[in-house]
Structure formats: structure tokens, C-alpha cells
Amino acid sequence: MSLKDTWKEFYGSVFRSNYSPITGGVLLALLVILLEMWYRPWGIVGGLRNWGEWVLYGVGFLDEAPPHPLWFSSSVLDLGLILGAFLSATLAQEFGIRIPPKLEIIKGVVAGILMGIGSALAQGCNIGGFYMAIANLSAGGVAMMLGLMVGVFIGVKYLLWELEHLSSQGGVEINTRKLNPILGIIALIVLVLGTYGYFNSERENGALLGGAFLLTAGIGFVMHRSRFCIVNAFREPFLSGEATMARGVVLSILLATLGILFIKMAGIREPMVYVTPTFIWGSLIGGVIFGAAMVVAGGCGSGSLWRVGEGQVKLMIVVVFFALTNAIFRYYLDNVWEVWDKGLLGSAVYLPDIFGYGGAFIILALVIFLWYLFVDWNEKTEKFVIGL
Template identity: 40%
Template structure:
């Protein structure tokens, strides 16, 4: 159900302005932070005026509220090794998101419905990176178990006789988020909608445990197909709306089709996939888990905030300039074969994915345990 609700919200965002993306908002935070420190990083505007920044902030608030409603909020401090993996994974995600011009949301959850073949290649990279990271994590557990072991600390944990304040404060957080959205109506209806939908996304993600990392990781770990099925449902719902929006000319056909087919997508996707698995959350997964109080994912967000501005300024220009145009194309499949066949291709890919995860769940062929 969570994937379906997120798909509906994604369609609403596209009608308002553009589809759902997460890494752009985090990059905007980093750009503004470094500019405050005297840097010269290009950004899309002030934090409170950039739609995706507002979306990400309200998403954290929504997840915070969801955790409070269910008395699941706590400040959870991991062992030092896990904290380092969160930071390192975030740095890799920032690098991969900029080089691949995508993240798991913009380049996968929204990229597939946009009928971008670059999104398919990016997803192949994500799967490759996830597989490599799973292999590393299993190696670490078996050979160096002390790297991520140690004391953990939880503060404000609800329990018997404790935490009764959390649901009440959750109402306060939701009301505050709605007030923020309402205040934007006086200056920008787009920002108002992004704020409201961001709050909605956070609540849905937290309550449904929506996680792209688990969708791609679990076939190699437990074999469970449930996370993948949730992502598939969201993509299918989004695709229905996106195709209508593009075909009817409500929004531009090339929207959310990036110049990353095929080299940037495969390289960026692999780096991002490795990083998100090490960190334990992709961009949006880090955001909503940060709202729950997971300090490891706070470190992941910090890593992305640091890596994305520096990668965009110092690495991406040289990387893209070194590639011929044939390796960094905008590949909108309906432009080549028409809308009907293009949708059929994406549905066929999703059917193969569905058959694979269900078969693997039953046989455990690719699962670690």
C-alpha cells in the first residue's frame, strides 16, 4: 500500500511541477552551507525557496511525526564503526548521484515512469553496487566482526510508562508542517504543494517502511520479495500518471530524462548502490530514518551534503567532458518506438523483475541466508 500511495503523490508532484527527486534537495543544503562558509558553489536558490529542499525538510518532519504517532521515535546512536559506514556510504551516494545524474528516486522510482532508458541502465548499476556491497558486508561480518560492533545508545525510547508524550507531539509536528505549507500559499503555490506532499511522503514512508535499498538488497540477503513488490507498485502507479501527463502535453516529454545514457548511469548507479547499502538507506531512506532518530543516517545525509557540491564542481565537468556524446545521451524510449511499445518494454522489464524476486524468494538461489 505504501508504494501505491507514494506513486499517487508522485503523480501529484508532476502535475504541480516536476516528479519526485531527493538528492537535489540534499545537494541544495550542501551548496548553501558551503557558500555560507565562503565557498562558491552553484545552487538552485535558498533552502526555503527551492522546491526539492522544502520537500526533503517536510519529508523528515512527516517521518518524525509518523515515528511519534507509533511511539517509535528515539535518538539511536550506533557503534563508531556503523557511524563511519553511514558517513562513508553518504559520501559515495553523493558522488554517484552527481556522476549518474540520479538517485534511487529521481533515477529509478521516477525515472522508469518517465520512460527513460537511462533510468534502466542506472538501475542496473544500482543492482551491481548493491550486490558488491552485500558481498563486502558478509566478508566484514565473517572476517572483521569487531569493525561494526560496540555499544549502542538510545535516548527518548518509549516503553512501559515512558513515551506517552510522543503521539501528542506528533500532532504538533503535523500541524506545524501544515502551517508551513499554508504560509507558502501566499507566495508560491508550488512550494505550498511541495511542502504538503513532502509531509505526506514522510508519513507514508515511515509507516510503510518503504525502502528502495531493501528492494534491491533483500534478493541477495533474506530473499524476501515484499520490499521489491512495494517499489514495483509505486512505479506502476506513477507510470500510469506520467504517461498520461506526457502524452497529453501537460508537461514536457523530456522531463526526468537525463543525459546519462549509458556510461554516467552505469558508473554513478554502481557507486550509489554500493554507498546506499553500506549506509543502510538511499537518499529518501536516509531522510525518513533520520526523522525516526537514527544518527547513522544523519551521518549519511552529512556525507551526501559534503560530496555532492564538491563532485558537481570539481569532478563532474571533467568526467562528462571526457565522454563522447554517444555515451551521455538523453534516451526517451517513446521517441524511438512510440508510447505504446515503450510502455510495453517497461512493463516487460518489470514482469521479469517480479518473476525473478518471486522465484528467488521460493528457491533462495541468490540469497545469502
Template identity: 30%
Template structure:
């Protein structure tokens, strides 16, 4: 007589509510402490905590959005990044258009594009894939305890400080010689926004098609 196969018992998850309550008290205490130095610091602290929770829950990462379509064929994060850029476009366009109507300088970093952008993007892309995350993904995984990301964060800081130190050399030598185009100055505000959203929509449709092609079960 064959022995009945016993289904493995699921390990009971530990109750994490006490830990969550303790962390909440600590977060609130730190917020009150930061308020002694500046009224803005508690707000920055709160937004940082909420951003970290959002990143942790969504696994949002710019590296994965560019890497996953090639490695796994998944494009969910790619589409999420495109939607985020579209939402950011609305906010930034409103702020910049308001400044334009008031005759004020257009806020934001409108930097020239050139060979330095292509070289920097290529080097940064290699580094992100090797490290397993960009700035946001690295910070998120540092909080999760990934030792590799601790090392990545150290050298990320070292590289940023080094780049800031030599920025006055790189800017006139390479950056200022690039092509500087601000679409609203060339096309006007409304046509520029139409072109921006049309390109984002085209990228979203392409990403959705590519993801469904590699994962047919996701097709409705």
C-alpha cells in the same frame, strides 16, 4: 514444589495522542506561515508530510529493495518498487504522449546510457549499503533519530553540491557520448509501453519466485 513461572508483564504503551495533537497543530501552523510567502508552499509542505508518513509506515527504501534479496532473501520491497515504476510509467507516458501529439518537446530527462551509468551505479550502490539507505530511506531515518543517517545526509548533500558544481565537465566528457535511446521513437508508443510492462511483469514474477523460494512459508 516448583515455583510457577510468571509470564513477564507487557509494558504498557504510553499514550501518544497528546503528542500527535501537538504535532498536528504545529504542522498546520507552519502551513499557514508558509502560505505568506507562496500559495504553493503549504501544498509542498503537506505532500512532504504525507510522503514521510507513508515512507515511515511502509519502510519503503530503494536500497532495501535491491539489498534484501541478497542479504535476507526477502523481495516484498523489490516487488513494491516494481509496482511503483509501473504506476509511474502510466503517468509519465500520458504526459509525454500528450506533448508528442501537440508537437512539443518531450518532457523528462532522457539521458544517454554508457560506462558512466555503470560506474556511478556501482559506486552509489556501495555507498547506499554502507550508509544503510538511499535518499528516501536516509531522510526517513533522519526523522526517526538515527545518528548514522545524519552523517550520511551531510555527505549526501556535500556530494550532490560537488557533483552539480562539476556537472559541466562530466556531461560533455562522458554523458553526451553515450547511447541515447527513446523507445517510443524506435518502436512506437504502444509497442514501447507493451515492452516496458512485459519487462516489469517478468521482473515481478522473478522477484516473487525468488522470495517464495527463500521463504517457503510465504508460498500459498
């Protein structure tokens, strides 16, 4: 085999082949653990809210300018994820502008609004409110998991009703296959220059942001190559019974929880990091709303961003309305209604404070394992598959 053939084989396996959900889940957990060790936990909603707040500031709704998106850590995480997914899509020649039919555009607007409301109530989406909340040993993550399951069930029922009663034909795809190699090179240059710029900045947190930008680009790349999708993990057991993605998510959460457990035990991160005052009602109600909406959207918080990176216009619409609604609703929750100060939606419950680190991990591992048993059993029996 020549050197050229070796390179083609390597390029094909790393940059063009789809990774399995198990591989994607393991790599995602590793990157999430590294990110939390390096700087901070992974999150989605804070960055979207920052973008929404800039729009609100521009129209005069907010009096004070939000932090600059390029120097606000939550925003940098989201930008890195989109860039990593875009890099993956272009290098695999899978990027293209995909314009949905009218019904999907309407669904994108409605779903984005509901995702903004649900994530505001839970103080996080499927990542900050569920995946990373569990990984950071917060009881709120378990409550949101239950809410997501209920919401996804409602969302699946709607989709099946839509198939019977509404038509969603049409849509256009603008093929950019010939441009993809050039776009991939540009994306790689942006990633390198961006990381270099952060590391060589005189700002105190410049190097921290540079590492975070690079790691979340890795997250976006991995999620796109593995099609890693938490919507799929929750939806398919009800829609088709298929549980492959759910197994990948289960393994990923378990590994991330174990890694972050040691990070907090070692004192690298403060115990209450990503433990929000939303247990139980904020996480549960927010999870129901967000779960139903993400099924209709066809993407969750993270899934919407990596699909933006591959050119999905519907998810771009979702992200816009998600960001604006979350920014508005959080403004009222925080500053007008003061729900967190009054404890109206719950309290912050850090499981190790009650059960110790060992007990907290056993409880969370049991919850995750019960989810695995359910999806595995349901795949074989189809007891909870919703038929037409």
C-alpha cells in the same frame, strides 16, 4: 462501540499500524503522480545538493549563494518528506534519538561520500535516477536499475564479510516516548503553518511549493508507516531471499509509470523532464557505486531521509556527507570537467522518441515484470541468496 472506541480504532489503523509494502507502494505511486501533475517530479538529490552548496558557500568554496532552501523546490520536497516521516514517527510513538556504535558511524561517513559520488554521476539517486527516471520514460532509469543490482550484490558481500571479521556492538537510544505526542502536535502545526504560508505568499510559485510541501509530507508519512525501502527491495533477494518489499516497489513503479505516461501524453509536463544525459555510463556506473553504498548506509536517498525523521543518527551522518560530496562532485562535473556538454557519460534517451508511448510503456513494463519474476523465483529457490 462508542465514539471513543471508533476513534481509537481509526487512530490505531492509520497512525500506529504498519502498512504493507503493497499498500505503501500504491499510496506512494498516487502521491508521486499527483506531485508531478501539481508542480514537478519527485526528487531527492537536488535538495540535498542545495543544502551542501550552502555549506560550501559559507566556507568560501562557492562565490555565488545558492537558492534559499525554503524557496528552492528540490529542498522543499526533502523538507516535506522529513517532516512527514517525523510526524508519522511521533504520532506512533516510534521517534527516538538512536546513536549507532563507532563502526556504524564510520560506515555512515564512507557510504554518504560514495552515495554523493554515485548520485552525481547518474544525476539522481534511487529516486531521481531510477524510480522517477523509469516513471518518466527515461532509458537512464533502466541502466541505473542494472547498476543498482550489481552494486547491491557487492554491498551484501561486504556486509557478510563484516559479520565474520568486524564487531559492531554498542550504540545508545535516547527514549523520547513521553515527548512524542507533543512533538507530533508541533510537527502538525509546522506542516499546517508551512503549507498556509506558501499558499498565501505573494511569490509566483508560492502555491505550487505549498502543494508540493504537503504532498511530500504525505510521501514521508507513507514511507515511514510502510517502512518502504528500495534498499530492502534490492538487498533482501540476495541476503535472505525475501521479496515482499521488492513486490511493493515493482507495483509502485508500474503504477507511477502508467500515471506519468498519461501526464506527458497530455502535455502537462514536458517530455524531457527527468530525462538526463547519463545513458548509459553515468547511470550504470553511478548505480553500481550508489547501490553498494546504500546497502552499507542502511538507507537510500529517500530511505535515509525518512529514517532521519525517526531519529536515526547514522542516517543523519549519511545525509550530511551525501549532500556535501554531491555538491562538490557536481560542481566539478558541471563547471570544471563539463562532462555533460562533452557527452562523456552518455546522452539523454527518451524512450517514446524511439518506440512511441505505447512501445515505451511495454518495454518498461516488461523490464519491471522481469524483475518481479526474478525476485519471486529467487524467493522460492534461493538460487541467488549469498550464504555466509
